[in-house]
Amino acid sequence: MRSVLILLAGALAPHLGAQPVKPPMPGFDIAAMDTAADACDDFYRFACGTWLKQNPVPADEPRWGRFNELRDRNLFLLREILEEVSEPDDAGDAVQAMIGDYYAACMDEPAIEARGAAPLDTLLDAAAALKSKADLPAFLADLHRRRIAAFFRFGATEDFKDAAKIIADVDQGGLSLPDRDYYLKDDADAKKLLDKYVAHVAAMFRLAGADNAKEKAQVVLRMETALAEASMDRTARRNPDNVYHIKTLAELDALAGAFAWKAYFQASGAPAFDSLNVSSPGFFAGLDEQLAATGLDDLKTYLSWQIVRAAAPLLPKRFVDENFAFFGKALLGQKEQTPRWKRCVRRVDRHLGEALGQEYVRRHFPAEAKERMLELVHGLEAALAADIETLDWMTGETRQQALVKLKGISNKIGYPDEWRDYSGLVIERGDAFGNARRASAFEFARQLAKIGTQTDPDEWFMSPPTVNAYYNPLHNNINFPAGILQPPFFDMALDDAVNYGAIGAVIGHELTHGFDDQGRRFDAEGNLRDWWTAADAKAFEERAQCFVDQYAGYTAVGDTRLNGKLTLGENTADNGGLRIAYMALKERLKKNPAGKIDGFTPEQRLFLGWAQVWCQNMTDEFARMQVTSDPHAPGRFRVIGVVSNSPEFREAFGCGPNQAMAREESCRVW
Numbered sequence: 089m090r091s092v093l094i095l096l097a098g099a100l101a102p103h104l105g106a107q108p109v110k111p112p113m114p115g116f117d118i119a120a121m122d123t124a125a126d127a128c129d130d131f132y133r134f135a136c137g138t139w140l141k142q143n144p145v146p147a148d149e150p151r152w153g154r155f156n157e158l159r160d161r162n163l164f165l166l167r168e169i170l171e172e173v174s175e176p177d178d179a180g181d182a183v184q185a186m187i188g189d190y191y192a193a194c195m196d197e198p199a200i201e202a203r204g205a206a207p208l209d210t211l212l213d214a215a216a217a218l219k220s221k222a223d224l225p226a227f228l229a230d231l232h233r234r235r236i237a238a239f240f241r242f243g244a245t246e247d248f249k250d251a252a253k254i255i256a257d258v259d260q261g262g263l264s265l266p267d268r269d270y271y272l273k274d275d276a277d278a279k280k281l282l283d284k285y286v287a288h289v290a291a292m293f294r295l296a297g298a299d300n301a302k303e304k305a306q307v308v309l310r311m312e313t314a315l316a317e318a319s320m321d322r323t324a325r326r327n328p329d330n331v332y333h334i335k336t337l338a339e340l341d342a343l344a345g346a347f348a349w350k351a352y353f354q355a356s357g358a359p360a361f362d363s364l365n366v367s368s369p370g371f372f373a374g375l376d377e378q379l380a381a382t383g384l385d386d387l388k389t390y391l392s393w394q395i396v397r398a399a400a401p402l403l404p405k406r407f408v409d410e411n412f413a414f415f416g417k418a419l420l421g422q423k424e425q426t427p428r429w430k431r432c433v434r435r436v437d438r439h440l441g442e443a444l445g446q447e448y449v450r451r452h453f454p455a456e457a458k459e460r461m462l463e464l465v466h467g468l469e470a471a472l473a474a475d476i477e478t479l480d481w482m483t484g485e486t487r488q489q490a491l492v493k494l495k496g497i498s499n500k501i502g503y504p505d506e507w508r509d510y511s512g513l514v515i516e517r518g519d520a521f522g523n524a525r526r527a528s529a530f531e532f533a534r535q536l537a538k539i540g541t542q543t544d545p546d547e548w549f550m551s552p553p554t555v556n557a558y559y560n561p562l563h564n565n566i567n568f569p570a571g572i573l574q575p576p577f578f579d580m581a582l583d584d585a586v587n588y589g590a591i592g593a594v595i596g597h598e599l600t601h602g603f604d605d606q607g608r609r610f611d612a613e614g615n616l617r618d619w620w621t622a623a624d625a626k627a628f629e630e631r632a633q634c635f636v637d638q639y640a641g642y643t644a645v646g647d648t649r650l651n652g653k654l655t656l657g658e659n660t661a662d663n664g665g666l667r668i669a670y671m672a673l674k675e676r677l678k679k680n681p682a683g684k685i686d687g688f689t690p691e692q693r694l695f696l697g698w699a700q701v702w703c704q705n706m707t708d709e710f711a712r713m714q715v716t717s718d719p720h721a722p723g724r725f726r727v728i729g730v731v732s733n734s735p736e737f738r739e740a741f742g743c744g745p746n747q748a749m750a751r752e753e754s755c756r757v758w
């Protein structure tokens with residue numbers, strides 16, 4: 089397979105369009121509300137109605153919400169940093185030079201056009217040169233090193249039952265679409281999308297210079313569909329028992345002997361090990377059958393597709409455009425390509441997040457923010473402790489254990505104490521493709537080097553500029569990157585009530601994850617261990633089922649309903665999180681009493697603060713993708729799902745018994 093090198097000198101001069109404008113700081117906004125709506129009939133409309141009308145999804149996005157406003161602003165701030173440090177005469181240090189060179193190379197479209205498909209061809213030629221299936225393990229290890237996602241994933245994980253230890257882990261993978269459902273559903277929408285997918289794969293093969301592109305695309309679809317059939321679905325994967333299977337290498341061979349695992353692990357550069365976690369044994373049995381039954385040519389076709397797909401975003405424009413036509417337009421309903429600078433800033437964040445993050449926190453994360461945040465976290469922890477102590481469905485023994493677990497939760501705020509060391513990673517101007525592959529290889533090696541070592545509780549799994557937060561059940565800690573500690577989540581200029589409803593509820597949400605359907609299975613040390621009495625576990629399950637049924641009743645798009653089981657953990661965390669934020673606010677108000685602001689009581693402002701975080705519009709395609717593959721419910725349901733369970737909300741807004749936001753059968757776990 090060969091592609092033609094096309095020189096387009098001058099045809100693609102650097103984009104001289106308008107410079108991006110700094111987006112305003114988003115924040116809690118009374119004008120975003122629609123007070124013509126009745127808060128007790130539709131609180132989402134009441135809190136977000138005007139914002140929703142004034143903020144349709146921009147053409148270059150699939151979804152637009154308050155999160156996106158903040159992410160957009162962060163991207164702009166990161167761009168400012170990157171534009172500065174990428175100036176050739178910038179006197180920055182080695183870390184700044186690295187992020188500057190990465191960004192400059194990514195933005196250098198003329199250089200990318202000039203190299204054409206040459207970087208791709210090296211890999212495609214290697215795939216074409218495979219002589220027999222015996223060559224597959226070493227080749228696959230090389231692809232995985234470059235983060236090309238063929239067949240399965242290999243990495244490092246905490247041992248669920250001994251979380252202080254890091255072990256090797258193989259997991260299902262190899263799909264190009266976001267979920268197995270995309271291959272297996274047979275409604276008209278799903279079929280139409282698969283047709284577009286096959287046409288896209290063929291178009292990409294043609295761009296890469298392959299012949300028989302149409303037939304090759306059918307091979308890809310057939311093989312990925314078989315992988316999808318063997319894959320465990322997301323709901324089943326929520327149960328940690330389902331994805332924890334320690335096997336010796338001999339047992340892995342017995343499960344999937346058509347593949348030379350030892351040769352693969354050796355070629356990957358992983359340290360030697362005797363046993364590992366096989367997350368999804370059924371998948372590997374299916375993969376084994378597929379590898380045994382598939383001819384070498386078809387295997388090469390599938391591998392070539394994975395190579396082209398992974399490479400496309402950093403190849404010349406014709407590849408980028410075709411990639412967008414499917415993965416942006418058809419799959420997500422995004423009308424226009426995201427501006428290149430945003431794509432490049434995101435890439436730097438993905439590949440060099442803790443290098444870019446150093447300058448970001450220096451400029452944009454004040455020390456006071458960390459102090460105020462710590463205060464909030466302690467308030468929320470105290471509220472959850474009070475909640476656990478007074479729950480009527482939990483008995484003494486389990487309650488004691490729950491409090492031990494809560495006390496054991498540590499918190500990380502802003503950014504790591506010690507920055508990750510990127511030395512040894514080569515980043516070159518003029519080599520966008522090579523930089524991405526080398527950065528992937530660097531990260532793959534970092535992951536594999538952990539195998540056989542002790543867990544590092546100080547490691548971060550999100551970069552500092554990230555607008556998000558997480559609870560890690562295996563480390564039993566909550567993590568809040570600097571990126572989320574800004575308005576509309578966290579606003580030092582605003583009243584406590586709004587802050588408790590926004591970042592307070594986010595803290596409560598992360599803490600509650602330690603006690604959702606998944607988190608409750610792990611103990612204070614992060615080990616998968618059952619610390620529940622049978623009766624308390626049963627009481628939990630019954631209460632959780634109430635959430636499953638409630639959210640499964642919500643329709644996201646067309647006739648597609650939410651998956652109550654897939655979203656259970658997040659919905660439990662939202663409901664518990666806002667409740668303890670309310671409790672913490674009440675404590676705070678005892679010391680710092682507050683009156684009405686803008687005509688709303690502190691209690692009302694707490695609920696408004698929560699709701700306004702979730703104002704969002706999205707394309708139908710995006711909504712379908714979210715319901716299929718995301719454990720988070722769309723914003724509207726994160727608001728009405730929670731407030732309609734809340735007696736405190738009813739009281740705050742004076743809702744009558746028959747109103748939509750006052751559900752008769754309201755659910756509660758925490």
Ligand SMILES: [Zn+2]
Pocket residue numbers: 597598601658661
């Ligand atoms: Zn969550």
